[in-house]
Amino acid sequence: MEVERVQEIASLSNLKGTIPSEFIRLENEQPAITTKLGVLLEVPVIDLSNPDRQSLVASVAEASKNWGIFQVVNHGITNELIAELQKVGREFFELPQKEKEVIAKPIGYNGVEGYGTKLQKEVEGKKGWVDHLFHKVWPPSAINYHFWPKNPPSYREVNEQYAQSLIPVADNLLGLLSSGLGLEDGDIKQGLGGEDLVYMLKINYYPPCPCPELALGVAPHTDMSSITILVPNEVQGLQVFKDDVWYDVAYIPNALIIHIGDQVEVLSNGKYKSVFHRTTVNKDKTRMSWPMFLEPPTEFEVGPIPKLISEDNPPKYKTKKFKDYVYCKLNKLPQ
Ligand SMILES: O=C(O)CCC(=O)C(=O)O
Numbered sequence: 001m002e003v004e005r006v007q008e009i010a011s012l013s014n015l016k017g018t019i020p021s022e023f024i025r026l027e028n029e030q031p032a033i034t035t036k037l038g039v040l041l042e043v044p045v046i047d048l049s050n051p052d053r054q055s056l057v058a059s060v061a062e063a064s065k066n067w068g069i070f071q072v073v074n075h076g077i078t079n080e081l082i083a084e085l086q087k088v089g090r091e092f093f094e095l096p097q098k099e100k101e102v103i104a105k106p107i108g109y110n111g112v113e114g115y116g117t118k119l120q121k122e123v124e125g126k127k128g129w130v131d132h133l134f135h136k137v138w139p140p141s142a143i144n145y146h147f148w149p150k151n152p153p154s155y156r157e158v159n160e161q162y163a164q165s166l167i168p169v170a171d172n173l174l175g176l177l178s179s180g181l182g183l184e185d186g187d188i189k190q191g192l193g194g195e196d197l198v199y200m201l202k203i204n205y206y207p208p209c210p211c212p213e214l215a216l217g218v219a220p221h222t223d224m225s226s227i228t229i230l231v232p233n234e235v236q237g238l239q240v241f242k243d244d245v246w247y248d249v250a251y252i253p254n255a256l257i258i259h260i261g262d263q264v265e266v267l268s269n270g271k272y273k274s275v276f277h278r279t280t281v282n283k284d285k286t287r288m289s290w291p292m293f294l295e296p297p298t299e300f301e302v303g304p305i306p307k308l309i310s311e312d313n314p315p316k317y318k319t320k321k322f323k324d325y326v327y328c329k330l331n332k333l334p335q
């Protein structure tokens, strides 16, 4: 059988300290050359239990304007639930390959859901050292359980519980972002489709890599989502581009990492910035992460919120259907 999944490539005994050439980045992307070594970037850490809403709004707005990324603590998701989420996700990836392939993204299928490995659409044709699983978890009408692992048996219950616990956290964050622009709390969520907002879960599985200094996990990008709520495991790997260099983001156990994605940048007419990030891999350890992408429905039109637009502040972005935004971005066409 032709080896295709990174997890399988990583387990080959004949690698002997090397990796196939399609994983070796050009020098301008290699982590060993482009990372600020020995420094952990302390992105803003925001305590969501802060009773002073004004100061909470101010810190979320400041982080979203200047960083596009922050971490939240005291968010209300229990450590036990995060541990369960990680356990069932890891157990799925540790199943025999044949069992994982049952929920593989079908070839030629037009959606993103399913187990898979991305063949990066990059000029150099390089591949990321990562496999993934995508499936929607909310709203119930958007869910296709075919793409959810049947094994381990508790996968569904744990992931449903996690999605439901995340809804108030997401609503709160979107409200804080709205308020930070001087808008009503509900305006940003409304601008994303309101209750039809889709929660798309991705699990990234980065197996140990014999040459972590030459490869990347996920290539540099901004998320197409509105915001992304991310749980990593304890293995370092997330990097952010700041002042022309890549920095490792400090890992805080049980914090949620929040990325500002492209749709919030558009809605805010550029006041909030989507964060440019990438991931590195580890020589000995498996890294995993669980980004939850909060996305407008594909047919929903997103554009700068009208209340933010004036003669002095004209729209900087087009208003367009989310599916058209995605199509242009994936095919590297102008937006
Ligand atoms: O693994 C991570 O920490 C981030 C992954 C990521 O950026 C993505 O999947 O979009």
Ligand SMILES: [Fe+2]
Pocket: 221, 222, 223, 277
């Ligand atoms: Fe990302």
